[in-house]
Amino acid sequence: MLKSTPEGEPGVSNFALTELAIPVLSDKQVLCKTLYLSLDPYMRSQISGRHISGSIKPGDVLHGETVSEVVESLDENYKVGDKVRCMGGWQEYSVHSAKELTKVSEKIAPSSYALSVLGMPGLTAYAGLVWQAKPKAGDVVVIPAATGAVGSTAGQLAKSLGCKVIGIAGSDEKCAYAKEQLGYDECINRRTEDLASRLDELCPKGVDIYFDLVGGEILNTVSARLAVGARVILCGLMAEYNQKERIGGPPPGFWIRSRATVYGLVVYDYEHRRQEFIDACLPLVNNGSLKTREDIAKGIAAAPEAFCRLMQGANMGKALVQVS
Amino acid sequence: MLKSTPEGEPGVSNFALTELAIPVLSDKQVLCKTLYLSLDPYMRSQISGRHISGSIKPGDVLHGETVSEVVESLDENYKVGDKVRCMGGWQEYSVHSAKELTKVSEKIAPSSYALSVLGMPGLTAYAGLVWQAKPKAGDVVVIPAATGAVGSTAGQLAKSLGCKVIGIAGSDEKCAYAKEQLGYDECINRRTEDLASRLDELCPKGVDIYFDLVGGEILNTVSARLAVGARVILCGLMAEYNQKERIGGPPPGFWIRSRATVYGLVVYDYEHRRQEFIDACLPLVNNGSLKTREDIAKGIAAAPEAFCRLMQGANMGKALVQVS
Known part of the structure; x- marks a missing residue:
């Protein structure tokens, strides 16, 4: 307790x-x-x-x-x-x-x-990425907490849909895992690399889909680099969970400029579609193309x-x- | 110059x-x-x-x-x-x-x-309210700059679609005009009234549509009071236009909690639908049901x-x- x-x-x-x-x-x-x-x-x-x-x-x-x-x-x-x-x-x-x-x-x-890839975190990833953001082949997708329960599923799903997938993670070990095991095109170590300049390098035309799991400064930095027509999924707030007060969001001008559509995601709203998600992802898990750890x-x-x-x-x- | x-x-x-x-x-x-x-x-x-x-x-x-x-x-x-x-x-x-x-x-x-009700401001109001936010009868709609070029059109359109429409304006004269001439159900004087407590009174079930034209503290205050399934149109940033730096936005948790969909609106994107807007609004202007000043x-x-x-x-x- x-x-x-x-x-x-x-x-x-x-x-x-x-x-x-x-x-x-x-x-x-x-x-x-x-x-x-x-x-x-x-x-x-x-x-x-x-x-x-x-x-x-x-x-x-x-x-x-x-x-x-x-x-x-x-x-x-x-x-x-x-x-x-x-x-x-x-x-x-x-x-x-x-x-x-x-x-x-x-x-x-x-x-x-x-409880993991075929449970709530998997459903969260699927609802946000597939049902809300609706990725198209070639979209540039950025995922923080790239190796976490939600992020790792979202990243692999985005890759399987033909997107360019950039992860953000907190250690070299996690970045290596993201690239070598999960298939991310790139993964930025947020503790040792400058996120803004790395994103500028890796996403010269901007970010099409940002699946936010953290809020705070990372949300701000990515929002400043969205492509026109971007979709942002707001799903987690790791940056503020340990704080007394909520942390403010990015300047709305970033979202106006990119004509972004921003979705607040609460996984409970998709409970009625859980079976549809399992039917889509169980075969991928079984054939090894959707990995989990x-x-x-x-x-x-x-x-x-x-x-x-x-x-x-x-x-x-x-x-x-x-x-x- | x-x-x-x-x-x-x-x-x-x-x-x-x-x-x-x-x-x-x-x-x-x-x-x-x-x-x-x-x-x-x-x-x-x-x-x-x-x-x-x-x-x-x-x-x-x-x-x-x-x-x-x-x-x-x-x-x-x-x-x-x-x-x-x-x-x-x-x-x-x-x-x-x-x-x-x-x-x-x-x-x-x-x-x-x-240049006004049948021009860019009118098209902005129509695109944001009708095409993006998709109001349903009974929705509670909040509009700051309620008597301005965009706000006055959005407010009257929302009212004509059966919504409850709450304006926010900067003087008693504007509030009176909003209620008496434009048909707003209520209008809050942001200089003399406490916006948060007035919204709590007027929108006990929360705000369904917020057509933001100002950013800053008003965006924050309304975002804290959204109903589940809310739509927020980000369209103007009056609060920051006179500032050197951009102003941060509301905590993303407000938008997650309400499962909001937030749209960045740039009216230029709707240029190709201008005639459709004029065809819809010209009769309303001519029969006096869409007023302009x-x-x-x-x-x-x-x-x-x-x-x-x-x-x-x-x-x-x-x-x-x-x-x-």
Whole structure:
């Protein structure tokens, strides 16, 4: 649970581990044992009280999506052993009504993929890139957090659609991975390279699609370099999650000049199209053309440290906790 | 002509009047006498060197759209007496090739309307509101500079489409005009009322469409109050035209939270649809349901003062100079 609200970057001391009895089921409830817990940057925003999905205060169990296994069921539609996706939170066990559960198809293997490339981060990438930005072959696409759970999927999808894809990442190791494994044309190390001049070099005609996952100065720098007709997906705000106050955006003149269309993206709005996304991406995952990498910590006690690493950008791939 | 580049609000001393000989025509040129000169906020941006249409430096004649009359013609398609629309600039006479001229239909009367409600400001309002924002009946629409050339047209169009229309203006006189003559449901005096709390009162479910003409703090305040699915048209930056540097925009989180779609609007992109706009709006102007008001200064020597008044928001309606 959250022990205290961090100022700036969270530390493991902001979290506490407690033990509670497993509730006795009533009505048609289902008891689930957590297999994998997803750790995502939006959780920092919940802790700050700024996320649309709700706030987390000291004493609250942290929310989080899980792949879980049914271990006891009073609902005829769920049998012991079924794998489900639910908001199990940072817990070893969770109790749900049937309407809070979604079965995880056996075709999704390993089942952790239902939280990564074929789960919420994958759907986010697909909705923003394919449904909102509508890439055309030859478009120049820029993706920050290029090797992260959303960015790595968006980058590979853009590449498969014939775009020139430029990543931005926080280490040489991540840049090498982006280029060598994920197929990015280029990847800029934001800690050691000058982003503005590198973008000028790599995108002399401007940026057609910018899939923003970070906000802050990177959003500003890319917005100053958009091509006419650009599309900008606003999807994440890593730069402000650790800040007390929201950070202002780029001067609107950048978006007027480029006649940009800017889309605010909240993945929940695309839940009704999840199957369409899975149908499109499952074959790509299975044939190896849509790669994923998971950064898996072991045991619920490891969740705080893994989350803090995620917020420092020290993870490599989708941050997960294998709980049991 | 521009005499010196102003810092902050321009004054009449930044401009100078000079007299030059009327050029002798060559090839298929056409000599035009300016009837009306349009004064527009974007001119301040040209003086700052930040407008996409080009920069104005000391010694340059200021640009500007005019309704002019052909007084001499070497082109068979233009006869003496024809009324045309062209970029005549801040001048009594201007020389053009035929391809720089557009005939002004006799149906547009007075011909100054080709620079106001049936001209560029009207087309801007129509493109942003109707083609980009696509209003639905019941939408809550907020328009700053509510009585200005663009705002007054957008406001009346939104009202005619069944929207609830809230204006923002800089004086009680303008607010009264917006409500009594233009049909706004409400109009907020930004100099004497608290915009945030008034918007909270008037738009308890949030703002569906915001047609931004000003940028700065008003854009920020409205963006914090958008409804889910909102559309924001970015079209003008009055707040920064007098500033040395561009002003940052709202925190992107406001646009993510509301799943806003934000459109950068440059009216030149809609030139090819001008006739479609005129066909839609001319009947509304003629039957009195689309009203316009023009703030007309007399004589080219009056242009600097009229422009400075426009940049202070002291004009009432479309700023024009009747040159001859």
